[in-house]
Amino acid sequence: MRSQAMFFKARAGDKLADRQLQANLGKAKSRFVEGRAQAVADYDAAPGADFEALRDAASAIRDRVLANLDVWLETFEDKARARGAEVLYARDGAEICRLVVDIARRHGVTKAAKSKSMLSEEAGLNEALAAAGIEPVETDLGEYILQINDNEPPSHIIAPVFHKSKEEVAELFARTHHTPKKDDIAGMAREAREVLREHFMSAEMGISGANFLIAETGSAALVTNEGNGRMVTTLPKVHVVVTGIEKLVPTLEDFSTLMRLLPRSATGQRISNYVSVLTGVKGEGDLDGPEHLYVILVDNGRASLVGTEFEPMLRCIRCGACMNHCPVYQSVGGHAYGWVYPGPMGSVLTPLYTGIGNALDLPHASTLCNQCGVVCPVKIPLPDLLRKLREKQVELKLRPWRERFALRLWGWVASRPALYGFAARTAVRYLSRLAGGADRIRALRAAPEWTAGRDLAAPEGRTFRELYAERVRHEGRTKR
C-alpha cells in the first residue's frame, strides 16, 4: 500500500466534512469504548483478578521476546520445521510478494483465499497476486466489503469497515451481487457467506496473518470473530502465513496471558469467537489441514527498532484500543492517516516503517492526552514515542523553519526574565487593543486555525508579574 501519510492534514479536512462518516464514527466509538470499559470492570470484579497486573505481565512477555528476538525466532523455526512447515524470511514488502507468488506458481495456484493480514496490506500483496494472474479473494467480511468496493483500504485494524454504515454496505451488496437490497446485517452476512463459500472450495491456496507465533510449539495463532480464518487455513492444500517477526511469544502459557487481554481491549469480548492454534501440516490420517505450510516472517523495518528508544512499539498486539480511544481518530477516522496503521499506533509506526520524512504530520496529530497509553494492553507509552519522533524531526531539521525559529525565539526570550517581562507586557497590550474593549478576540492573525473555530478570550490588560510586582511594592510582601 502506498503511503499517503504526507497528506494527513488535507485528508483529515475531507473526513471532517464527510457527514455520513462522522455519523458512523460516532456510533462505532461508543460501542468500542464502552465495550472495553465493561470488559475491564468485569475482569476486575472476579476475585484476585487485576487487569493492571495483567497488563504488566503482558508487557513483560513482549519485552522478553524482544530482548532475545533472534533466539526465539530460531526456536520457532526449528519447531515449525519439525512439524513440516517451511519458514521463510522477507526483508520488505517486495520480497513478501515475490515469495508468495513463487509459492503460488510452484503449486499451480490460480485463486488465493485470504484471511485478514496487515502485512499483506503493507506489501500490497493483492495487486502483486493479481498482476501474476492469481486471483486474491478477501474472506473476512469487512475486507471482502472493501475489496468489492474497488479495493478501498481498511480504516481500522480490527474493524476494517468501521467507517461505513449498514446502509452503505447494503447498497454495495445489492449493486455487486445483483440481489434485492437487504436491511438486516444477518441477511447481508448470509449473502456474503454464500458468495464466499464458492471461493473457499475452489481456492488452492489460503493466505492468513497470525496474531501470535508460539515459539515452543512452532504454531501460528489466529484470533478472529468469523469462521473464515479457519476455512482459509484448513481447506486449501497450501497455506501461507505472512506475519511480522515481532509476533513471537515464547510459550502457550504466554499466549494465554495475551489472549486474556487482546479481545477485551479490542472489542470488549472475553474471548473472540474463534481462536485457532495452527501447528504444522496435515498429518497422516488427519481429515483436514493444509498439505503445504509456509510461514513468511517479515522484517519490513521491525528489526531496526530493536534496541532503540522505539523498541516498545514492537510490543504492540494490534488490538486497536489506542485508536478507539483517541479523540483525533474518533474525529477523522482511519483513512486520514494514509497508510496501513491508523490512530496513535499508526502515527508511531508509519514514520518508523515508511521513513520519518514521509509522515511529518502524524507525530503531531495528537493532543498527547495519553488516553491511548492508558488503554494500551501492553503499556506502550505512545505519547512519549510520538514526542520522540517530534524530537527526531527537529534534529533532522524536518520541521518548517518558521516553527523551529518560533520555538527557539520563545526559548531565548523565556530564558531572559527582563526581556520576557517586556515581551509579555507588549503582547498583552497588543491583544487587549485587538479586543478593542470587548471581552474576546474573534480573529487572530498569528493563529488563524485556532480562531477559525473559537474566540480568544481577551487578556485582562496587565500581566500577573506586573500586578504582583506592584503589590509587592505596596505591601512589602515576600519576594525573591
Next chain:
Amino acid sequence: MTEEKMRVGLFVTCLVDLMRPRIGFAALRLLEAAGCEVVVPSTQTCCGQPAFNSGDTRVARALALKLIAEFDGLDYVVVPSGSCGGMIRAHYPQLFDDDPAAAARARALAARTFELTDFLVSVLGVGGVPGDFEGTVTYHDSCSGLRELGVKAQPRALLAHMPGVELKEMAASEECCGFGGLFSVKFGDISTRVVDRKCDNIRATGADAVVLGDLGCMLNIEGRLRRRGDERTRVLHVAEVLAGED
C-alpha cells in the same frame, strides 16, 4: 513562640501571567489562607512545555534548569495548572538522561511539586476554602492533571466543601478537550471537532459553570462555547471558584 510557616513557591505559568492574572492571585490567596508563606520568584517565565512537546529538547532543558534554580530551597512548589505541573513532575526528570547531577535536581524538584488542588488536599489536608460560589458546576478533568498527576478527587473534594456549589458530572469528563497546545493551532479543525463533543457534554449538564484546572483547556473550551453562541455557561479555573472574589 512562633511556628515555622511552610515556604511554598508559586509557579504561576506563562499562560496565567499573560491571559488570566486573577487565577495567579486566586492561587496565592488559597495558599495564604491555608497558612503558607508564599514565595513568587520574580524571574519565573515558562516551564518549557511548548518546546518539549514540539521536540525541541534543547530549549526545554534550558528552561527546566532555569526553573529548577528559581525554586531551589523551598519546601514545595505549587502550580495552578495540571499540564505545567505534569511537565515538572513527570517530564523534567527524563530531560537529563545524560546529566546525572541535573537529573537528581530535577527529581528533587519533581518530588516537591504539586498541582494546586492536589497540594491543598493531599499535602495540607485543607477542608474549608474561602470561596462562596452559588450554582451548579461541572468539572472537566484535564488530561495532564488527571493522567500525569492523578488529580481527580481533589478538586471535587474541595468543591464539595462549598455549600452553594452543586457538582453535576458531565459525560466523558476525562476525555480530552482537544487543546493539546500547538495541536489546536496546527490542526484547528480537528481540535474544533473534539472540543465540540466536550461542549455538548457540558451543555447537557445544564451547569452554570464548567470548572477546570488548566488554562489551556479553559481558553479552548471558553473560546468554543462563545463561538457556538453560548454566552451563559461560565468557564472558571478551579482556583477562582475556591478562592472567591478578592
